[in-house]
Amino acid sequence: MRDLRRGSTMWLVLIVDRARVALTRFTVPSVSGDGWTSDEHPIGFPATQLVPSWTARTPPGSWIEVELQAVTAGGRRTRWYVMGRWSEHGEPRTSVAGQGDGDGDVAVDTFVARQPVSAYRVRVRACGPGARVEELAVLASALPAPPPEGSPPSGLEPVELDVPALWQHAHAGHHPEYDGGGANWCGPAATAMVLAYWERGPEDLAWVGAGCPAPAVDHAARGTYDSSYLGTGNWPFNVAYAGTYGLRGFVTRLRSAAELERLTAAGIPVVASLSFKERELPGAGYSTSGNLIVVTGFTAGGDVRVNDPAAPDGRVRRVYPRAAFEHVWLRSSGSGGIAYVLHPPELSLPESDGNW
Template sequence: MLNVALTRFTVPPPAPGDCWTSDDQPTGFPAAQLVPSWTAHTPPGSWIEVELQAVTADGRRTRWYVMGRWSERGGPRTSVAGQGDEDGDVAVDTFVARRPVAAYRVRVRACGPGVRVGGLAVMASAQPPPHPEGSPPSGLGPVELAVPEHWQHAHAGHHPEYDGGGANWCGPAATAMVLGFWGREPGDLGEVGGGCPHPAVDHAARGTYDSSYLGTGNWPFNVAYAGTFGLRGFVTRLRSAAELERLVRSGIPVVVSLSFKERELPGAGYSTSGNLIVVTGFTAEGDVRVNDPAVPDGRVRRVYPRAAFEHVWLRSSGSGGIAYVLHPPEVSLPESDGNW
């Protein structure tokens, strides 16, 4: 089983310019990747910077890597490119180690007054396998959550300043679907919608756009955006459709990241180098029910074969099982094996 550990931190309210730094967090295994995620309140003119420092297996500390500068309103909302060195690099939202990581620290800097960090988590994982094993169906019968449908291609050409909608907006569409499921859609939609049928997607694009990556698919930024509407959230790695099902059967839809050729995922009808979709349920046979915003024909509700879905989602050439989980504080998560 893939080694994954998610650690949550409580960050006290910082004064402007202050930094909060965690203690060393042992990973418990040689980690290859670290992904932080957070929710925060940043008044106008304020923002936060999140950094990671790794401790290598031989006990040496790396330098601090900036994992994101974020504010609710943008300015800044950016990842930081060009940080690679002999120890690792930052690939938009992921620290990719070049030497095995035995521990890490996380640091949050408050830039401006009134900053509050509602939640902070770091996922550490080993390198996912190239050919993951599948999981058997639970046999518990069908389940499906009533997640609203948003089709990203209906927004083609919207807001060029936020990567232009259409094929580029799987993240905003997925996050907007989950916000809609929880009844947490934004109220100020007129200023971004432009008469489109689902302006919540445009709003999510504005709220997640990464000005360095030049896109809306930054995983922690999608979590942070959802946090501005009162949801808790985190990025993690799941290791099977069985873990997905535990969350869905607890009433929690899950956003997952995967990539595939059209022939690898029957029923999709397209190929992608990276797509975010919402897992909404399972059939009696264990196949995966999803809302897939990237489908070419607008029929967002799909059922994907379990074995094919697990393969393209969990393999190392894809996302390695990346998911982000969003839920209200009053909705409890099921028990886990340490990855949520």
């Protein structure tokens, strides 16, 4: 479980006529010495949040650090903020709390600006031998409230991707040192489902213990655990974990269910982050301050097919009404449409409007 409210009320979020989102992917050369720093990258609109994500390989004893520096609307550069220290082996695998100042703060994995920013630079440091970044992306966004009417169905053929269904509550009490066990493992369960769909995943599972219904979920919990946040819901850490098994990926914001339809129609399941009260999402049967689910397709009528690992009755495969799903997912009091996309590097993504 990821509490989407954590850190989200500290700064003013700019409300604009429509969602403004830009995802930029950077080519990172071999990182050594003082590391690699991008050129100053203009965003093209006043942004209020920045989220980097990456895939990397870090042999034992090595790790990477990812930092961001924003440029205010007046052209002044902020200081550098640490957005994550990552090792696929842990030690370190941590966000960095307590970085707030007059320009903004880091809420786990998101730089939240006090005032809108116009540009940024990203920096990567490699520590130890052999660490390399395979893919680096930065999401810049400003959030509106979603349109109350939602988006109409796209008219695409209905689809249901054959994503294995994994239930986080089947892991209750497992390895509580990683965010308390199964009740909080929506992120690891969602990531493990997508890895299994792409026929990827870990082999070193003997340590999980006998009788586990899906050892890959326990492994993903260990592999995504953020030792500062004390949780497994760090979005970039889930992407980076999947990257250790050959997938590429990024965190982005989508503007509508129609964009989800385009991705699932291309055979790509999407992990979406949302929060809701039970009454707001018919068929859910529970309330959550933050949940990660896998969108697996759409019905002929445009409703959303999902694998929901938090389903209280164990029926992971569900269909949620399109308008209700879109509302609780896109609203700025929740995640604002946050999703992460994981795919094999040889698979081309469908055309986008700048957010993948």
